[in-house]
Amino acid sequence: MSDRADEHSAASEEARAAGPPGGRRTGVSLRAPANPVSRKAIVLWLLEGLFWSVILVVGSFLVTGWIEDGRWSWLPGWALDNIGWLPWLIVLLLVPGTLVEPFWRYAVHRWEFSGDVVYARSGWLSREWVFVPVSRIQTVDKAQGWFERMLGLATVEIRTASHAGSSTIKGLEYEVAAGLAEGLARRAEELRDDAT
DSSP states (O other): OHHHHHHHHHHHHHHHHHOOOTOOTTTTTOOOOOOEOTHHHHHHHHHHHHHHHHHHHHHHHEEEEEEEIIITTTTTTHHHGGGGHHHHHHHHHHHHHHHHEEEEHHHHEEEEEEETTEEEEEESSSSSEEEEGGGGEEEEEEEEEEHHHHHHHOOOOOESSSSGGEEEEEEEEEHHHHHHHHHHHHHHHHHHHOOO
């Protein structure tokens, strides 16, 4: 048996042992994928969280000012009397989540490309484990947002014909993302060539 067949067989066994994506199988636990994302992803998620938090807080100050101008007279008196607390309540709720989320996500987000399967785990409040058979991959893209470009990070987007089989791996060093995207595209092409 060739090395490629051995790798495919091992990857298939791992995928079978873990069960189908989204499915439950008792008695078998999912192991974590081998590779963590870049530590700079913590900064990325912190910057993204701060950006959206600032937008929400500024928006709440604007809405509060608009409400205090008497344009929302249909609100109950107790709400109008205490509307000045709205932005501070939003700050109080957002700050802990914004500071904790990046570290929590870093602990969860992992990925692995072994044999003919890409395995990724992601999430924050909820977790998602995705197994993508390389033979089903239609496109592999790498993308960079503003903050990712500043930090030298990139996102690999793996798409299959089914949305449920697609995956996104965020927070990778740019070189790692480029290498992964190239390796996946090359392996997917090899598998398509073998099938014909």
